[in-house]
Amino acid sequence: MIRYILKRILIMIPTLIVTSALIFTVINLPEGDYFETLAAEMQAQGEKADMSRIEFLKKEYGFDRPPVERYVRWVAGLLQGDMGYSFEYQRPVREIVGDRLLLTMMVSFATIIFTWIVAFPIGIYSATHQYSWGDYGLTFLGLVGLAVPHFLLALVFMYFANVWFGTSIGGLVDPAYLNQPMSWAKLRSVLEHLWIPVIIIGAGGTAGMIRALRANLLDELQKQYYVTARAKGLPPGKALRKYPLRMSLNFFISDIGDILPSIVSGAEVVAIVLSLQTTGPLLIRALQSQDMYLAGSFLMFLSFLTVIGVLISDIALAILDPRIRLQGAATK
Numbered sequence: 001m002i003r004y005i006l007k008r009i010l011i012m013i014p015t016l017i018v019t020s021a022l023i024f025t026v027i028n029l030p031e032g033d034y035f036e037t038l039a040a041e042m043q044a045q046g047e048k049a050d051m052s053r054i055e056f057l058k059k060e061y062g063f064d065r066p067p068v069e070r071y072v073r074w075v076a077g078l079l080q081g082d083m084g085y086s087f088e089y090q091r092p093v094r095e096i097v098g099d100r101l102l103l104t105m106m107v108s109f110a111t112i113i114f115t116w117i118v119a120f121p122i123g124i125y126s127a128t129h130q131y132s133w134g135d136y137g138l139t140f141l142g143l144v145g146l147a148v149p150h151f152l153l154a155l156v157f158m159y160f161a162n163v164w165f166g167t168s169i170g171g172l173v174d175p176a177y178l179n180q181p182m183s184w185a186k187l188r189s190v191l192e193h194l195w196i197p198v199i200i201i202g203a204g205g206t207a208g209m210i211r212a213l214r215a216n217l218l219d220e221l222q223k224q225y226y227v228t229a230r231a232k233g234l235p236p237g238k239a240l241r242k243y244p245l246r247m248s249l250n251f252f253i254s255d256i257g258d259i260l261p262s263i264v265s266g267a268e269v270v271a272i273v274l275s276l277q278t279t280g281p282l283l284i285r286a287l288q289s290q291d292m293y294l295a296g297s298f299l300m301f302l303s304f305l306t307v308i309g310v311l312i313s314d315i316a317l318a319i320l321d322p323r324i325r326l327q328g329a330a331t332k
Contacts, residue, residue, distance in 0.1 A: 005315070012307045019303045020078075023296050024071045027287070033063050034087045034290045061087070074293070078300060084293025088286070093294050097279060097301075103172055103190065104278040110194055111202045112259065119206045123213030124245070130218060138210065145207030154200050154273040161196075169196045170275040197274055201267045212251050220244035246320065253320055256313035261302040 035054045062070050077084060083093035122142075126135045161169045173189045220226060221244050229239045268280030279298070286295035 001315070001318075005311070008311050008314070012311075015307055016300075016303060020075055020300055021071070023299045023303070024067075024074065027290070027292055027296050028067060030290060033058070034292065035063065037290055038087075057087075061085070074296065078297065083297035083301075086286070086291055086294040088289050088291045088294070093297050096282065096294065097298060100277055100279045100282060103276075104280070106190065107172070107194065107197055107201070107276065107278060110198045111205070114198050114202045115206045115209055118202075119209035119213060123210045124217065124240075126210065126214040127217035127221065128240070139214075142207040142210045145203045146211070148203070150200055150204060150267060151269045151273050153203060154197075154270050157196060157200060158274070169193070172197070172276050172278070197267075197270060197276060200274075201270055209252070213248060216248035216251060217244055220247050250317060250321055253316045254313050256309045256316065258306075259309060261305045261309065 035058050039051065039054055058064055062073060074084065083097070085091075086093050086096055089096050122138050126138050129135050158169055172193050173186060174193075221240075223244075226239060226244050229243060230236070234242075268284055270276070271278045271280040272284070283295060283298050285291075286298070
């Protein structure tokens with residue numbers, strides 16, 4: 001196991017190097033840079049752009065140098081813990097992301113817990129009561145949850161909250177706590193606003209997990225080992241927990257590679273619709289304005305979380321399911 005982990009860590013290094021090169025290349029593919037985009041926006045609004053200052057800033061931040069040199073400087077800074085400087089916000093990237101990272105993680109963790117609590121009992125019930133009225137009803141709700149886009153569900157929630165209750169459900173905190181440090185009062189305000197985005201973001205994931213758990217569990221319930229265990233008199237609940245349920249969780253464990261980056265990035269479109277102070281809208285705005293260091297450093301952080309999540313899921317799968325081996329060679 002230790003040798004396998006060390007081997008995977010060594011593989012991560014070239015993976016992240018290639019990923020960083022791709023991120024840098026894609027971000028720099030559009031013509032121009034942040035400063036040229038800023039000058040064009042100012043001229044479109046009828047303002048006079050100070051071109052001498054813009055040229056000075058481009059030289060100050062190395063935009064007059066070859067792309068390869070800028071890439072090396074960026075990667076060297078990341079290795080030293082320096083995520084760069086945001087031109088649009090005029091602050092270090094670490095400070096900007098840090099302001100929103102805690103709120104994003106709270107929303108994502110709450111959404112994951114909500115998804116697990118709702119999906120597991122429903123998925124197990126649907127699999128053990130196949131073709132019952134309850135199974136048909138829950139299947140219909142699951143298909144609706146998969147079919148309705150998150151942003152549309154957010155708009156529906158906002159409309160009915162305003163029409164029926166005369167309240168706005170946008171944002172994660174009351175306006176009085178914006179840009180304020182975390183306190184008990186601010187935390188209480190976050191918890192009061194948290195349940196709406198959790199339900200909206202978790203709807204699709206919950207429906208998908210219900211369908212996947214039901215399908216995998218039905219497949220396991222038809223296998224010979226479960227039939228034999230029931231024939232020997234093992235109680236249904238114990239037989240279900242000991243064998244089929246454990247084997248049907250492989251898809252859930254393998255999804256850890258996607259869960260870790262989603263905890264940090266959050267649901268971008270829903271965050272924009274609900275005006276959530278999370279990192280998703282920040283990333284989209286950085287890509288639109290070509291704020292290279294903010295967008296690139298954030299994407300690299302998500303890439304790092306992805307490779308770590310994939311490693312964790314592989315190790316957890318080997319522990320959960322004895323049929324899975326860390327090495328692909330056949331065993332005798």
